[in-house]
Amino acid sequence: MIDIGCHLSVTEGYAAMASRMLRFGGTTFAFFTRPPRGGRAKEIRPEDADSMNRIVREAGFGKLVAHGSYTMNLCGAKAETRANALDMLCQDLERMEAFPGNYYNFHPGSHVGAGTAAAIPMIADALNASLWSGMHCTVLLETMSGKGSEVGATFEELREIIDRVAFPEKVGVCLDTCHIWDAGYDIAGDPDGVLQHFDEVIGLDKLAAVHLNDSKNPCGSKKDRHEKLGEGQIGMEALRRFVTHPLLAGRPFILETPNDDEGYIREIAIVKSWEDPDR
Numbered sequence: 001m002i003d004i005g006c007h008l009s010v011t012e013g014y015a016a017m018a019s020r021m022l023r024f025g026g027t028t029f030a031f032f033t034r035p036p037r038g039g040r041a042k043e044i045r046p047e048d049a050d051s052m053n054r055i056v057r058e059a060g061f062g063k064l065v066a067h068g069s070y071t072m073n074l075c076g077a078k079a080e081t082r083a084n085a086l087d088m089l090c091q092d093l094e095r096m097e098a099f100p101g102n103y104y105n106f107h108p109g110s111h112v113g114a115g116t117a118a119a120i121p122m123i124a125d126a127l128n129a130s131l132w133s134g135m136h137c138t139v140l141l142e143t144m145s146g147k148g149s150e151v152g153a154t155f156e157e158l159r160e161i162i163d164r165v166a167f168p169e170k171v172g173v174c175l176d177t178c179h180i181w182d183a184g185y186d187i188a189g190d191p192d193g194v195l196q197h198f199d200e201v202i203g204l205d206k207l208a209a210v211h212l213n214d215s216k217n218p219c220g221s222k223k224d225r226h227e228k229l230g231e232g233q234i235g236m237e238a239l240r241r242f243v244t245h246p247l248l249a250g251r252p253f254i255l256e257t258p259n260d261d262e263g264y265i266r267e268i269a270i271v272k273s274w275e276d277p278d279r
Ligand SMILES: [Zn+2]
Pocket: 142, 176, 211, 256
């Protein structure tokens, strides 16, 4: 069974998202913990959260992959930017306690000229200031494309962050297929090599979730422009081989492709059709 889903809007509440994904035919989904471009987080009503948790459990969904705001930059140049980001992170992780056992993914940040060597300890410090031993969610660092001054475009950078975290068991990685392709990892030509490299540098036990996207641009372009499955430079067959790779079994796959509802329903059905009935 492949757990596949897409991002859903939280505007109608949490239980409504789970019901919506049932109608879409998927068994996981992603949602923003606050408006993606910034702003206040919507209040979580405990009965709404409980009812979402019940629907997800009864339908046998895979883990959900919540997404932090794009504006949250834990390694920004200004102290105020970093303090705001830490504030958001702390609030988001507290909110995630309403959905125990799921994932919270975020972009490690952009160093805006200071360099990754300066940025990595800032990101790790923020994690050390926000994670706690009894928390019920796992925080995922997303692999990035290397656009601008993004941190996390190499597996080594993510490993360095994790190495500095006091509770490494609370931290994993969300692999974005468009981002790593744009960063120069050839998942179409050498998926085994890429996963083996990930295993050597970070460890596949840390690979918790996948953002499943095609890319508008060639491998190594450092662009970060997502494309619909099969309509980009990675291609449908390479994405199928990657999703069904035995080393990725059991991970939730989240579509972040430029689609409307019908497009997501179609892509979820495509990925479900790749399931091996014998597995
Ligand atoms: Zn992504």
